[in-house]
Amino acid sequence: MSISTNLSIINFTPYDWTQIGTSNTAGLTEWTFPKSLASGQAYGAEIVVNKPAQAHAQWAFTWADDTNPVANLILAVSGSSYSIDAALDEYSTENNPKGSVVNIPLASEAWSPFILVGNESNLAGNDPPTDWMAQNLPYIGCLTLQDMVIPGSHDAGMSEINYPREGTAANSQTQTLNITGQLQAGIRYFDIRPTISHGQFYTGHYTDELGANGESIADIISDINRFTAKGNKELIILELSHTLDTDSGYQAFSDSQYSSLLSQFRTGTKNLYTGDGADVLTKLPLSDFISNSPAVVIVCDERNTSWLASNGFQNKGFYSSSQFPVYNNYADTTDLATMQKDQYTKLVAQTKTPDNAAQLFLLSWTFTQNVIDAVGLGGDTLRQSATYFNGFLAQVGGSVPYTGPITWVAQKSGLPNIILIDNVPTNNRFLTVMAIGLTRFYGTQC
Structure with missing residues (x-):
């Protein structure tokens, strides 16, 4: 089943984010992610999948250097379910250690947020702790x-x-x-x-x-x-x-x-x-x-x-x-x-x-x-x-x-x-x- 959805990418850190690498998209007609995102800015990324069996895309970004991504947002498809797997490659967030993957469900004709807030030593974001x-x-x-x-x-x-x-x-x-x-x-x-x-x-x-x-x-x-x-x-x-x-x-x-x-x-x-x-x-x-x-x-x-x-x-x-x-x-x-x-x-x-x-x-x-x-x-x-x-x-x-x-x-x-x-x-x-x-x-x- 195809899907048209949106991911709100929200930069509540003091750093400007820059895309690194390529998106390597397949099976999509839209994957409109930004080249950069300034501190305090938000971006509405449109995602349209037309060939679910072939669907693949990613968006990696950094604020540290041009080789090591802070996080990599990867499209995940399982049957009729769609989500973004956010791989935390460089830093931990509250409730999520460095190297973990945070799942962000996507829904048709809706908006799901990906958020990071704080600096490198105290980041918080998706999948917050119960006692937030x-x-x-x-x-x-x-x-x-x-x-x-x-x-x-x-x-x-x-x-x-x-x-x-x-x-x-x-x-x-x-x-x-x-x-x-x-x-x-x-x-x-x-x-x-x-x-x-x-x-x-x-x-x-x-x-x-x-x-x-x-x-x-x-x-x-x-x-x-x-x-x-x-x-x-x-x-x-x-x-x-x-x-x-x-x-x-x-x-x-x-x-x-x-x-x-x-x-x-x-x-x-x-x-x-x-x-x-x-x-x-x-x-x-x-x-x-x-x-x-x-x-x-x-x-x-x-x-x-x-x-x-x-x-x-x-x-x-x-x-x-x-x-x-x-x-x-x-x-x-x-x-x-x-x-x-x-x-x-x-x-x-x-x-x-x-x-x-x-x-x-x-x-x-x-x-x-x-x-x-x-x-x-x-x-x-x-x-x-x-x-x-x-x-x-x-x-x-x-x-x-x-x-x-x-x-x-x-x-x-x-x-x-x-x-x-x-x-x-x-x-x-x-x-x-x-x-x-x-x-x-x-x-x-x-």
Whole structure:
């Protein structure tokens, strides 16, 4: 099967890259890789394979001398699967020793990133470590959350369907990976929407009274505890919103129900971050959270600081949205270009004149189903549409400014602090390596 795809080559090192050797292409009609790539630049390489059985191509580059490649990007074909094998010939990266080969999956009509960031002694790139925050703490620990890019998961608890009310995997399930899988993929911000169903706390995805429940809150707590127990000293942020009592009238939680929810988190969750209850967390450096241990922060959108204090939750790991302000305004569209333009325009406006000086900008790279798709008469499921959208997150170049965050940040349009996606990939931590690259290259040097 032939394929048309793209590789975004992103140079977040202080060195200019130069191609060495020849590409030796066969079985392709396009292999448009650059002769050179300056520090801070990105290049969209087009790859079109028309004869898979004969397909061969490579692109080796260096910044050291003309004979020894830093890395060699080699096209790999296995049946109907395509990827780039990045051979690290000269230097190691975090999680990948010198001489190893890092596999970068390719998808049809999509963009996959190849990224290197840092200098020769501390390179990071594709296939980052599971504890990527801790491993990069020497380089990003001094940065506040406003200076970082954090991978986020939309409707994070919806990796399964429980007790549905017209909700199906096609119209209600936004994720394939559970919270454990998302944590391992590098996600650190979780959009959690608690529900009550059959007397227990779950997560949910509802429109009015139609939808379904996902993972239980008990399972999410267990997932987080297992992850941190393995020595992963990471900052994990849960933002609680859209509470819904599906057992009684589909109303938002009462005070007593909300208190019971937070009590379950308080008694069950290990490593809750119990800093000063008056702190504005977005202004704190990352090192304040995770220098000595993991940190779990729970943001309560539906209760203010006064309520948290009067109900015994202040200084216990729970914070109001005024202590963790986020600009979060999604495009509400099925169209990729409309979403890109909408989020770009909002990023530019909020960077110039933020609604709140302490806020984080959340880039909602998400798809909203229309009625036809939601009732099962359309084509793609939520996760299929999300996979299509996600395939353009690493896009660079193009004739319009609103392609994606790599281009936006390079143009000084603004830095998205949280990039929120549906259907976190099962085989590709592309969002995490983008977050590391953007944070380390554009952040203040620690």
